[in-house]
Amino acid sequence: MxxxxxxxxxxxxxxxxxxxxxxxxxxxxxxxxxxxxxxxxxxxxxxxxxxxxxxxxxxxxxxxxxxxxxxxxxxxxxxxxxxxxxxxxxxxxxxxxxxxxxxxxxxxxxxxxxxxxxxxxxxxxxxxxxxxxxxxxxxxxxxxxxxxxxxxxxRLSKLTANAAPEPVTKGKTLTVTGRLTRANWDSAKYSGYAGQPVKLQFRKAGSSTYTTLKTVTADSAGNLKTTTKATADGYFRYSFAGTSTTPAVSAGGDYVDVR
Known part of the structure; x- marks a missing residue:
């Protein structure tokens, strides 16, 4: 040899x-x-x-x-x-x-x-x-x-979600913001993952299942923002399906009290 x-x-x-x-x-x-x-x-x-x-x-x-x-x-x-x-x-x-x-x-x-x-x-x-x-x-x-x-x-991914205002009157508009980031190995930081489709999901209080409400596209900095109607107490989150270079990730559910 x-x-x-x-x-x-x-x-x-x-x-x-x-x-x-x-x-x-x-x-x-x-x-x-x-x-x-x-x-x-x-x-x-x-x-x-x-x-x-x-x-x-x-x-x-x-x-x-x-x-x-x-x-x-x-x-x-x-x-x-x-x-x-x-x-x-x-x-x-x-x-x-x-x-x-x-x-x-x-x-x-x-x-x-x-x-x-x-x-x-x-x-x-x-x-x-x-x-x-x-x-x-x-x-x-x-x-x-x-x-x-x-x-x-x-590249490790991270995702956040925040629904506001809290509490909210039933039927009123909620604004849900968040950010999708992933490891930037070149800079040793986390950078926004731009242009990615991310699902806004809701889980009614007492349920164990999230339902997709709409899909939001991350902006150039990875930021997410959309609105939805408050219908019942429950948890809002963003969920990303992942790509070949970045794993799937879901934000922790943000609880909203609807009155």
Whole structure:
């Protein structure tokens, strides 16, 4: 196997670790080694806040008829692995996964990875990421694939709602304001998510179900504002369905006493 230095990943002006890992072409299979059952972050999107490091776990299964020797995973974003624009290597000292044999031919492997706002997590790389994987058997068989699993990396979202006036006379107009924001990894702050459709919802006192009243579009700063009629005691909230780069979020219900 030839060697290549890979994942000299640059996020802004910050370079991640460059690893020398065995690979000659995009995907290679030599012998009967397989990688399967790849699970990233328990199957959930990786949601990263504006400032805090997010550590996630990746698990996978490796099989080889001679037994499993070693395995590695790298998380990456970009058009192709050799030109990735961000990534993460395992937190272990040698960047390999920890593998435990469950039989003579099968091992379960695990590794943790860090997502750091402003480092390998910048606004431009929110969305779909991939898992590069390599594993080898004790007989020198190996498999290497650039994409054994895709997953989402998203910017944490926040949403508020406030209905006024409180209390209000039945039949009178209520004004409901709020703001939709999401993590800005480049500035380490939360910025308005402009132009997004957000539902205004109402839950009558004593009920457990919200009903959508209308859809409001967030302005250039993420602000929301609309009016509705006061009909009964209950809770008003805004609810955002999410996008590929930003998770769904609902504001806490704001209770209004209707008299």
């Amino acid at each position: 030839r060697m290549r230095a890979t994942l000299g990943v640059v996020t802004g002006a910050v370079a991640l670790t460059a690893l020398a890992i065995p690979a000659a072409q995009a995907d290679e299979v030599h012998g009967d080694t397989t990688i399967s059952n790849v699970v990233v972050n328990g199957g959930k999107p990786v949601v990263v806040s504006a400032t805090a490091k997010k550590t996630i776990t990746v698990t996978f299964t490796v099989k080889d008829n001679s037994g499993v020797k070693s395995a590695m995973a790298i998380l990456w974003h970009g058009s192709d692995f050799d030109h990735s624009d961000s990534g993460a290597v395992a937190n272990s000292s040698d960047h390999y996964a920890s593998c435990s044999a469950v039989s003579a031919t099968t091992s379960n492997c695990k590794a943790t990875f860090d997502f750091k706002p402003g480092y390998n997590t910048i606004n431009a790389v929110a969305g779909t990421w991939k898992v590069w994987g390599i594993a080898s058997g004790k007989d020198a068989d190996f498999v290497q694939k650039d994409n054994v699993r895709t997953f989402k990396v998203q």
